[in-house]
Amino acid sequence: MNVTAPASEPIVDPRATLTSVTETVTAPILRPPWPRLWLAGFGGAFLLTMLLFACIGWLFIRGVGIWGVNIPVAWGFAIVNFVWWIGIGHAGTFISAILLLLHQTWRTSINRFTEAMTLFAVACAGLYPVLHLGRPIYAYWLLPYPDTMGLWPQFRSPLVWDVFAVSTYAMVSLVFWYVGLLPDLATMRDRAAPRWKRQVYGVLALGWRGDARHWFHYEKLYVILAGLATPLVVSVHSIVGLDFAVAILPGWHSTIFPPYFVGGAIFSGFAMVLTLVIPLRKLYHLESFITDRHLDLMAQVMLATGWVVAYGYFAEFFTAWWSRDEFDQFVLANRALGPYAVPFWGMLAANVLAPQFLWSRRIRRCVPALFAVALVVNVGMWLERYVIVVTSLHRDFLPSSWGMYHATFWDWTVFLGTIGLFLALLFFFVRLLPAIAMSEMKALVTKKGRVA
Amino acid sequence: MTAPPGLLAEFVLPEAFAAAVRRVRAAGYTRLEAYMPFAVEGVADEIMRGRRSPMAAAMLIGGIASGLGAYGMEYYAAHIYPLNVGGRPLDSWPSFVPITFELTVLGAALTGVFALFWTAGFPRLDHAIFSDARFDRASQDRFFLCIRGDDPLRAGPGARDLLLAAGAESVAEVAL
Numbered sequence: 001m002n003v004t005a006p007a008s009e010p011i012v013d014p015r016a017t018l019t020s021v022t023e024t025v026t027a028p029i030l031r032p033p034w035p036r037l038w039l040a041g042f043g044g045a046f047l048l049t050m051l052l053f054a055c056i057g058w059l060f061i062r063g064v065g066i067w068g069v070n071i072p073v074a075w076g077f078a079i080v081n082f083v084w085w086i087g088i089g090h091a092g093t094f095i096s097a098i099l100l101l102l103h104q105t106w107r108t109s110i111n112r113f114t115e116a117m118t119l120f121a122v123a124c125a126g127l128y129p130v131l132h133l134g135r136p137i138y139a140y141w142l143l144p145y146p147d148t149m150g151l152w153p154q155f156r157s158p159l160v161w162d163v164f165a166v167s168t169y170a171m172v173s174l175v176f177w178y179v180g181l182l183p184d185l186a187t188m189r190d191r192a193a194p195r196w197k198r199q200v201y202g203v204l205a206l207g208w209r210g211d212a213r214h215w216f217h218y219e220k221l222y223v224i225l226a227g228l229a230t231p232l233v234v235s236v237h238s239i240v241g242l243d244f245a246v247a248i249l250p251g252w253h254s255t256i257f258p259p260y261f262v263g264g265a266i267f268s269g270f271a272m273v274l275t276l277v278i279p280l281r282k283l284y285h286l287e288s289f290i291t292d293r294h295l296d297l298m299a300q301v302m303l304a305t306g307w308v309v310a311y312g313y314f315a316e317f318f319t320a321w322w323s324r325d326e327f328d329q330f331v332l333a334n335r336a337l338g339p340y341a342v343p344f345w346g347m348l349a350a351n352v353l354a355p356q357f358l359w360s361r362r363i364r365r366c367v368p369a370l371f372a373v374a375l376v377v378n379v380g381m382w383l384e385r386y387v388i389v390v391t392s393l394h395r396d397f398l399p400s401s402w403g404m405y406h407a408t409f410w411d412w413t414v415f416l417g418t419i420g421l422f423l424a425l426l427f428f429f430v431r432l433l434p435a436i437a438m439s440e441m442k443a444l445v446t447k448k449g450r451v452a
Numbered sequence: 453m454t455a456p457p458g459l460l461a462e463f464v465l466p467e468a469f470a471a472a473v474r475r476v477r478a479a480g481y482t483r484l485e486a487y488m489p490f491a492v493e494g495v496a497d498e499i500m501r502g503r504r505s506p507m508a509a510a511m512l513i514g515g516i517a518s519g520l521g522a523y524g525m526e527y528y529a530a531h532i533y534p535l536n537v538g539g540r541p542l543d544s545w546p547s548f549v550p551i552t553f554e555l556t557v558l559g560a561a562l563t564g565v566f567a568l569f570w571t572a573g574f575p576r577l578d579h580a581i582f583s584d585a586r587f588d589r590a591s592q593d594r595f596f597l598c599i600r601g602d603d604p605l606r607a608g609p610g611a612r613d614l615l616l617a618a619g620a621e622s623v624a625e626v627a628l
Contacts, residue, residue, distance in 0.1 A: 018593035152529035156547040190588040207576040212486035216496035
């Protein structure tokens, strides 16, 4: 898919200058009063975060029995939400790393924000497997360390691969984000008026002076980090896919899972980026940086990755039919017609039908319509993980061991709580740090005369 | 004899700044420093005079070391704590690939960041250049070129005039 800028439509406002970039981006952070909308939004998110802590506390007291998980469905909301959050976390690195290497300059105005989104989504995702352990106090047993019992993790298990994949992804995303922030933290230090603010931003900037020597090494490092992060984007969700595919359970045991999970991750990630960026650019008056054209391009990425997801659904059904394996065929028939048919058809409507509206340029350019499609896809991708986890487990080979899964009150509150944590972190981020990569925008602004 | 103070010149336009760096360099000055809010094309290369950045090499070494360490750990664990899974070999290398890959990337990335901190001297919160009042804008919308006091040609008469002729907005002394 070619998403290079047509010469007619610039990706930055042609009137933007170095000074205006600095002012537009730093003004909402340095302006003294806390905006009322921010306070209201953060207040709500903060209450949900407190709810999360309360639920975790109750979980620690009573154990995972407060959730709906049991045999046969031992992987309930915890794993559904883990996969959903980690999928959302893929758009950030995709935008920052892969689009950087592909010279897609339109990424510049959204990469900082989506990287932050990635970090916070991965933080939410990382909570779930630990909470789901049953005895979370022993979470560190997943790590290799010289213990007196002489025990080691089972390195052949995808669940242990996951520990390394997710923690590596979190670390590398953090490092990539922070290195990218250094020049902008220096800008914040130099613009902040009160002494204590200068000190805080100054310490965070580590003494960045914009020295040509810094830039020389920095740019090299940044490109190599992008090159390193690129295979990471693919590997993390592949390994999450292998968590399922390596099991012999019908409905999971499928070679399509790793690529289909990666496609789905980028799909859901872009849906979440649109869900967040549309209100953000409105509230922070960033329309001259995050233009309608950016939204259009993100919608196109969603449309393309939506087809990868649709192909994944098709391949599952095709393989079941082609293999003549009666258990595989039963699982898929049970998905479409069994007790979980509603989430299944909801998933198809949200992930396959809804994105087709994006073929229309008019809908891609109509902000409310695009926002609605993005919200629907967020829900659809959550349903997809629910369908994969629950319908495969609840009826396996032996009818005598069949069962049903119902989420409990505590399942829902923990899920709501992580949404609150995610939003609260994002509210902090846009209030305290520059949400647009100023130094990269400045390079773009000065080039506008030379490149289209 | 103590060295004279350095000269710090301020520029408004990135193109003029890049041209000035080339011009001052061509005039034979060697102890130069450039400060800019974003990486203006060609300036860093001009200042670094064809030197190579150690980043790529450092990250390659860090990545390989970390990857070897990861595989070694898995190999060691498989032998010190053997799990016989259907008679398969203990060194079941295909299933050791994902963690080896992940830790290779992690090792390379962390080495790169520490290499940047090392070469740039981070964290270093105080620096003589910050004492210049104009310098706040070096991270915003102005470009600065400094001829250091220890430059052999600095003591000569022409430094200030050269900077002004190259299009500097203002020139002032700085303790560098």
